[in-house]
Structure formats: C-alpha cells, structure tokens
Amino acid sequence: MHTPPPHWDIFCRVIDNFGDIGVSWRLARILATDHQQSVRLWVDDLGTLARLEPALSTALARQVYPDINPSIEIIHWAGPQPDILPAPYVIEAFGCELPATYRALMSGRTVAWFNLEYFSAEPWVLNCHGLHSPQSDHADKQFVFPSTLPHTGGLLREANLLQERQTFIHDAAERARWSQQWRVPLPTPTAPSSKGLTILLFGYENEALAPLINLLNTLEDQPVILYLPEGRLLASARAALNRPDLVAGDTLHQGNITLHILPFLPQAQFDRLLWLCDLNFVRGEDSLVRALWAGKPLVWQIYPTEDDAHWAKLDALLDSLGLDSFNQGLSPAARHAWRRINHAWNQQTLAPDDWHAFMATLPELSQYAEHTSSRLAQQTELADWLVKTAFERLQCATN
C-alpha cells in the first residue's frame, strides 16, 4: 500500500560544506512551521544534516523529524525508491537532478516543479527568476533565484525570526540560559567608557586572520571577544596564534582579545550567535542570509569559484545593500570602506589602512545594517513565494 504523498518533496545533494543542506533544511522547516505544509526531504548525506540537527539519526533510511506538525520526513537518498509517489510540489535544490524513477512518476501527480538556484544579487537574476524551462516530456521546471534584489525569490526568513531576535537581545535571562545550554560564554558587559567589540569569525581557511588579530590587538583599551566556530578557519587560527592544539571549548587570552573556539551549534542556535555579535564574518550563502537578518555589519567570505565569477557576485551583493533608492544608502566613505574590507578578507590580505577605515565607519555600518534588515523584511520571503506560486499553479491546473 502506498501512503499519500506529502505536499512537498525537496531534493538535496551535499556537494561540499553545509550550504546546500543548510538552505534545504531551513526551507523544509519554514514550509512546515510557517505554512503548515508537510514535507519530505531527500538528502544523500545524513551525516552533514545531523551536524545541523543533532536530533536526526544518521542510520535510518527514513525518519520523521520530531515535534513539528505537519511532519517533515527525511529520506536518505541513496538509491532508487520506486515505491514513493511524487509530491504535488517538488523542489530540486541547486540543480541536483531528480532520480529517474521518481521523475518517471511525476506526470499527472506533480503540479509545480521548482529548481532552487544559488543566491545572487547580480542584475541578470531579475530576468531569470521565475523563468520556465519546458522539458522534453512536457513537464515544466521553474527557476527560483534567492536574492536581496526586489522582484526575485527573496530570502528565507522564519515568520517569528525578527521578533525572536528582539527578545533575545533584550532579555538577559534568556541569553544566560542559552549560553549555559550551548556552552557559549557571553561577552561581559563593559563600562560605557570602554566600548567592547564582539566578533563572529565563521569562514574558510584565511591568511588574513593573522593580520586581523594583530590589528585587533592594537585596540588596547577595547576588550575584543572573538567567537570562532570549529571548522575550516580554525586551521588558520592555529597557525596565526602558533597554537596547533586549539580545539572546540578552548578559550585563549591575548592582550585585549579573548578568543573562544566554539563547538558547531545546531542550526537553530546559529542565529543567536550572530545576534550576540557587533560584527559577523560569515561565509557561503546560508550564513550570509542569517547575518543580514541579524541586523549587524557583516564581512562575507564568498564561496570561491574556479572562473573567478564570485568577485562579481560579491560586488553585486555590496551594491544591492549599500545603495538604497529610498534613502540613498551608505555614505561614500562607508560604502568604500565596507567594499575594501570585504575584498581584503576574500583576497586573504588585510592592510592596516583598510581595517582602520572600516573601524571608523563601523557606527554608520551598524545603524545601516539594522535598517537593511527591516527593509529586506518588507520584500518577498522565499518560502512564501514558493507556496503562493505553487497554489497558483494548482488553481490553473484544476480550472
């Protein structure tokens, strides 16, 4: 006996790192929680998903994620599953190619098939978002582009995210509970005269980390807290500090700097880490979006591509945020300093002048980041776009 299909099937292959499944898992949760859609998530690498959500098993071919209604079922996408009937709405994340057996059963069952693309703020996205690609068997695949630009697929955002952020920022007791549960030492409040700086360092290996630490050390009267999640940038920290033994859970003091090496947090807790910080160094695409919602200045270490196309993508993001047609955006000085620091971090060299110019404009960038987060929240939310478009397609199909 076949069980009826859920509303949505999301297919995801983990190419490398956490971004592909990070986006897919977040989307599955938002569809279920905010849109009451039942979801089946197909993923080829349960180990990576279980890092983001430790409640999940790496041993089960099929499992239901606890405590969410309607349900999210996780399927280990390891071979043909001919007994599983396609859902009415299907998301192929990042062009991962649906299984042939599934594809053969879609006709007459699937109403909308979306190809979820990688994030980009480049202007060509405006012409490509929403395009249909008719397939040889008359199936229709529609392209969806997440972006900071208006009139695109927008960005993923949980309905209560910004409210939760406000509560967390203003509720010291909640922060203390969270800190204890997840073993993240909180920054100690500083006297108003000595303004502290708290920074998240989430990135790939980066030779600019050594000069960054040296420059932070020169802020002698300013206590600096660095949170560095275990992962690829930790190798650079070990080299920069000549401490090959550093592991998650360690805390190191160097002059005015306190460095905490953090264990990898469940994805649902990652946002809170960003909310604690004055400045977030992030990487890839999911942490970028979370840094935008944190409403704090960010430096983006973009995933590098072999053809160097990532530089245009980085600049497009900075342009899409730094210039705002409603209030003119950042001052030219802040826009320039922000671009320089982003380029420097991605080039893995950090000149003192670039850092000092960036620090000088940090108050303006902080205010602007808060404004940007509110502005982006007025634009399309990605899951919302998918649900609305899917239902429109359903209506067309049944009329």
Ligand code: TRH
């Ligand atoms: O892991 P990434 O480098 O992923 C990248 C990008 O998505 C890139 O575009 C893609 O081409 C490549 O993978 C294959 O960075 P990203 O996208 O920021 O994903 C990191 C995820 O890890 C994000 O969902 C947040 C999560 N995370 C936690 O859940 N806990 C943690 O402690 C940390 C540090 C991150």
